[in-house]
Amino acid sequence: MPEARIPLAHAALVVALSKKSNTAYLGINEAIDDIKNIDVGEVPMHIRNSVAQGMEQFGYGQGYKYPHDYENAEVEQQYLPDKIKDKKYFKPKKWESFYEKGV
Numbered sequence: 001m002p003e004a005r006i007p008l009a010h011a012a013l014v015v016a017l018s019k020k021s022n023t024a025y026l027g028i029n030e031a032i033d034d035i036k037n038i039d040v041g042e043v044p045m046h047i048r049n050s051v052a053q054g055m056e057q058f059g060y061g062q063g064y065k066y067p068h069d070y071e072n073a074e075v076e077q078q079y080l081p082d083k084i085k086d087k088k089y090f091k092p093k094k095w096e097s098f099y100e101k102g103v
Contacts, residue, residue, distance in 0.1 A: 019095060027089040034084065041081030 034040055050060035065075045078085055 021093060023090060023092055027091065031089045034087070039083060041083030043081060044078055046077070047079060 045059040046061065046063040046065075048055075048060040050056045056062060065077045067073045067075050067077075069075075080087060
């Protein structure tokens, strides 16, 4: 704990002094609403974790691209089910320019 108090205090100050936004709140609520009220489809096979031996034979994890193996840890890869693959839940405000793409 003694070693962690300075970075924790710094993190608390960064959060406290940063501009406030409700975009994450709105996005998570919209995602939860979709899960409860519409058929969002199935998790893509390539991002499914093969927790049990042999699951990869059913396609679990096949074709997954590990982002950290790519430049800037970015890779084109579909993470949402086909039915909602183009849905954007995070819709940044103009001042939130550090997010270039909605998620």
